[in-house]
Amino acid sequence: MVDRPEPIWARPERAAKGPAPSRSRRQIAEAAVALADAEGMEAVSMRKVAAELQVAATALYNYIGSKDELYDLMVDWVEGEDGPPPEPSGQWRTDLSTLAHRVRGSILRHPWMASVAAGRPSFGPNSLAWMEYGLAAMGDLGLDIDEILIANEILQAFVRGFAAREIAERQALQRAGLDAGDWQRALGPYIESVLERGDHPWLARVVRDADVPHAENRQDLTFARGLDRVLDGLLPS
Numbered sequence: 339m340v341d342r343p344e345p346i347w348a349r350p351e352r353a354a355k356g357p358a359p360s361r362s363r364r365q366i367a368e369a370a371v372a373l374a375d376a377e378g379m380e381a382v383s384m385r386k387v388a389a390e391l392q393v394a395a396t397a398l399y400n401y402i403g404s405k406d407e408l409y410d411l412m413v414d415w416v417e418g419e420d421g422p423p424p425e426p427s428g429q430w431r432t433d434l435s436t437l438a439h440r441v442r443g444s445i446l447r448h449p450w451m452a453s454v455a456a457g458r459p460s461f462g463p464n465s466l467a468w469m470e471y472g473l474a475a476m477g478d479l480g481l482d483i484d485e486i487l488i489a490n491e492i493l494q495a496f497v498r499g500f501a502a503r504e505i506a507e508r509q510a511l512q513r514a515g516l517d518a519g520d521w522q523r524a525l526g527p528y529i530e531s532v533l534e535r536g537d538h539p540w541l542a543r544v545v546r547d548a549d550v551p552h553a554e555n556r557q558d559l560t561f562a563r564g565l566d567r568v569l570d571g572l573l574p575s
Contacts, residue, residue, distance in 0.1 A: 420443070437475070441498070
């Protein structure tokens with residue numbers, strides 16, 4: 339039988355015996371997050387994080403057992419970046435909206451969170467606090483516990499998927515050296531030629547009648563309206 343190590347959260351940060359550690363888990367997480375933000379997750383390695391902390395790479399293994407544990411520290415650091423969850427308002431929509439906007443904001447600030455945080459659940463103290471906050475808000479929906487778990491997955495999937503699409507669009511524009519307005523102007527003549535053929539009447543309505551796609555804050559508007567639809571769908575039928 340394989341002897342599985344305890345999760346990092348089950349182990350004390352400082353051993354009962356021996357010298358005090360020269361670096362804290364928080365410092366390790368901060369260094370790794372800064373590296374991922376600047377260069378992407380592919381740049382995060384024990385060697386590079388150790389270099390940022392000015393310690394030997396082998397020394398990091400006195401604190402963490404693997405790169406996965408490093409990821410756990412990073413995710414939990416981001417989860418606590420905005421502080422602890424607020425006191426429940428007593429209004430489930432308000433509390434779930436607070437959670438959704440916080441998750442979206444975290445992903446937009448740290449694009450790697452879209453994949454890393456979704457890859458496996460994090461059970462660090464900050465992650466657990468926000469998890470409890472969201473589940474408690476869903477407790478007012480009149481759902482059983484399995485339905486609450488499904489509702490949580492639906493909400494998380496919407497928020498992470500929306501933020502991931504925002505990031506992909508932002509990166510595509512950066513590669514092209516354009517902003518959203520430049521892109522729309524460059525695409526405009528081609529789209530008009532398509533619409534003139536009359537083969538795409540619904541697309542024509544979007545281009546000519548819809549307000550949201552042309553709004554300066556269209557991402558925020560789309561997210562808010564989409565979130566409302568998702569929250570409506572969480573109610574028991």
